[in-house]
Amino acid sequence: MQDVELHRDAALERSSEFENPGLPPHRKRQTDLHPEKAKRAERTVFTWFLVSALGSIIAVAAYIAVPITPGDLTTTRMNNLLLGLGIALALLSIGIGAVHWSKQLMSDEEHVDPRHATRGSDATRAKAVEVFTLGDQESGFSRRSLIRNSLIGALAVVPLPAVVLFRDLAPADEVPTDVFAHTMWETGTRLCLDPTGTPIRAEDVSYGSAFHVIPEGLEESHHPLDEKAMAAVLLMRLPADALNESPERAGWSYDGIVAYSKICTHVGCPVALYEQQTHHLLCPCHQSTFDVKNHCKVIFGPAKRPLPQLPITVDDEGYLIAQRDFTEPIGPSYFERLHDVDEDEHVQVAGTTTEQRA
Structure with missing residues (x-):
């Protein structure tokens, strides 16, 4: 009985096997x-790569030749339309040309590559070089100079729109460090609620509150959104004895009211985000935490510098006003940031001062 079962298992094992069907016969294409x-397919690929280069040039030309007039959305739409069409044409043409190249001219025979160890023997590595050389021959990259040179030219021109756009982020007639170091805050500028623009009285700022503040006259500026992105301020009131102010900043607050970028x-x-009990400010993006009691020094998170403080006082009518602009560049650090700020005291000690910049 046991022999019968063994023969039956062997029969089942043999029946589960199937013959390797192999690869289907290769069908040559018309280009083969x-x-x-x-040759016609090669010229077609060349044409697509040439169109890609022209698209990149069109994007750069459109960005320069179609200026954006402030307040005129028509010029903004036209500039964005031509710029987008040029970049889209450049990228799409490279893709179409590469696909046409691979479909019509590169080798389309199927191959089976057995798996091997990560680090092969010297013979295997030599074989890899041979395979790479064979792939180069099959694709015609070295042999088809027309396609190769047009692809290199298209790839060289494609980054130009990005280079022009990023280079034009900073005004050409101003030093980037001065742009970031100066905001709308000036001596006597009133602190107003965001977004209503209502001036704030010192008596209206209660303990534990946090006001989102913008400078007076923001809406009348030429670029209100850009100015707001640099001049936005948080206003808080703490018990006066809770503030640990350095001698250099003794007059930067008013009756426990402080303002920080x-x-x-x-x-x-x-x-x-403001924590009333601990007097901490929290950035919701990466959880950087700043201590308002100690000039907004960093106590947690990836931020490396305290928040810049806006010196404030009150005018004759009791409204909160700025004593002057920030004494250092606001926002994240960058490679051109002024190197004249005392990192311990967080005040400007040399170089161009706020009054000189104004």
């Missing part, structure tokens, strides 16, 4: 059979 059609010094996110 007719050299003139292969709302722009996180890590990557520029808005610091908008």
